Amino acid sequence: METNRFFPEIHGNFGFGCMRLPMNGEEVDLEHFTRMTDAFIEAGFNYFDTAHGYIGGRSEKALKVCLTSRYERDKYLLTNKLSSYFFNSTEEIRPLFLSQLEACGVDCFDFYLMHAQDKRSYEKYTRLKAYETAYKFKEEGLIRHFGLSFHDKAEVLDTILTEHPEIEIVQIQFNYADYEDASVDSRRVYEVCEKHNKPVIVMEPVKGGSLVKLPEEAQKVFDELGGGSSASYAIRFAASFPNIAMVLSGMSNMEQMEDNISFMRDFKPLDENEWEAVRRVCGIFRSMDRIPCTACRYCVLDNDCPKDILIPDIFAAYNAFKTFGSRTGHFYYNSVLTVGHGKASECVRCGKCERICPQHLNIRELLPLMAETFEKKD
Numbered sequence: 001m002e003t004n005r006f007f008p009e010i011h012g013n014f015g016f017g018c019m020r021l022p023m024n025g026e027e028v029d030l031e032h033f034t035r036m037t038d039a040f041i042e043a044g045f046n047y048f049d050t051a052h053g054y055i056g057g058r059s060e061k062a063l064k065v066c067l068t069s070r071y072e073r074d075k076y077l078l079t080n081k082l083s084s085y086f087f088n089s090t091e092e093i094r095p096l097f098l099s100q101l102e103a104c105g106v107d108c109f110d111f112y113l114m115h116a117q118d119k120r121s122y123e124k125y126t127r128l129k130a131y132e133t134a135y136k137f138k139e140e141g142l143i144r145h146f147g148l149s150f151h152d153k154a155e156v157l158d159t160i161l162t163e164h165p166e167i168e169i170v171q172i173q174f175n176y177a178d179y180e181d182a183s184v185d186s187r188r189v190y191e192v193c194e195k196h197n198k199p200v201i202v203m204e205p206v207k208g209g210s211l212v213k214l215p216e217e218a219q220k221v222f223d224e225l226g227g228g229s230s231a232s233y234a235i236r237f238a239a240s241f242p243n244i245a246m247v248l249s250g251m252s253n254m255e256q257m258e259d260n261i262s263f264m265r266d267f268k269p270l271d272e273n274e275w276e277a278v279r280r281v282c283g284i285f286r287s288m289d290r291i292p293c294t295a296c297r298y299c300v301l302d303n304d305c306p307k308d309i310l311i312p313d314i315f316a317a318y319n320a321f322k323t324f325g326s327r328t329g330h331f332y333y334n335s336v337l338t339v340g341h342g343k344a345s346e347c348v349r350c351g352k353c354e355r356i357c358p359q360h361l362n363i364r365e366l367l368p369l370m371a372e373t374f375e376k377k378d
């Protein structure tokens with residue numbers, strides 16, 4: 001297994017994301033998780049990722065039982081995060097952090113990330129001096145590396161990294177389906193990391209499992225390659241980019257663990273035939289889109305929309321929702337695309353967008369559908 005070129009202490013470029021663990025009812029299946037932990041370490045890997053809110057706090061506690069109490073400290077690396085919904089003042093950050101150390105059973109974290117940063121949460125972290133407070137933990141030896149995880153547009157990340165050059169690593173959502181997706185903005189977010197020389201940790205390489213269970217036509221494309229699971233092409237796609245330090249996989253059973261280990265233990269980037277297969281699969285996804293928006297962005301340039309509705313981004317989120325059947329589009333609509341921008345339901349039907357749309361889309365008729373899809377209460 002090759003040494004990680006960004007952080008030599010990381011073994012390989014594959015990490016165990018502990019947000020989706022094997023469950024026995026409402027509780028983590030500790031016996032199953034222990035077997036998976038052992039298999040991961042025996043394969044030569046050592047990077048584990050958690051957060052205080054994962055599985056309602058059960059992820060941290062399960063790691064203490066199945067990992068940190070069973071292995072010497074030099075056998076694993078542990079990442080945790082500062083999540084905005086667990087503190088509302090600067091004074092609450094340190095007690096929260098100390099409780100995380102205790103829950104995990106360690107005296108320091110190898111990586112500590114400002115969690116789920118977007119424009120709105122970053123304003124809170126800035127107001128409460130969360131970056132400065134958390135960075136003191138590094139100065140005190142309580143964390144080894146300082147970073148952030150991110151869910152927003154490239155411009156927001158550019159601002160954060162400009163204002164906080166002390167950030168060492170960035171965790172982003174990155175997969176072949178989201179690479180050119182205007183709502184998730186993966187490619188441009190990745191390029192901002194390159195611009196600032198920040199190595200990248202990938203989350204959601206299989207898009208919450210959506211790239212494992214593919215539409216039949218898309219699955220046939222990968223089957224024609226003659227080997228490898230659909231998950232293998234998704235994870236290897238993410239790991240094939242030069243600025244990727246680590247790809248996380250949220251594995252919930254031993255079958256997934258064994259499959260992932262089989263192609264990441266001796267990782268090989270995608271070859272040209274595999275890249276072409278990924279391009280074909282992306283083409284199939286695009287053909288399934290309900291709205292043929294090309295994201296030219298003419299409708300939103302210079303804030304031409306009087307309500308500042310991010311029309312192409314909302315259409316992209318809708319298309320992703322219809323293609324994959326996941327709720328990622330709902331998250332981006334409510335937590336990113338309409339924060340500081342208008343909602344689809346706020347359209348005043350002025351028609352400016354339709355007059356400039358090269359695709360001649362009936363945007364005024366489509367926006368109520370967006371509102372019905374993303375704004376209705378469950």
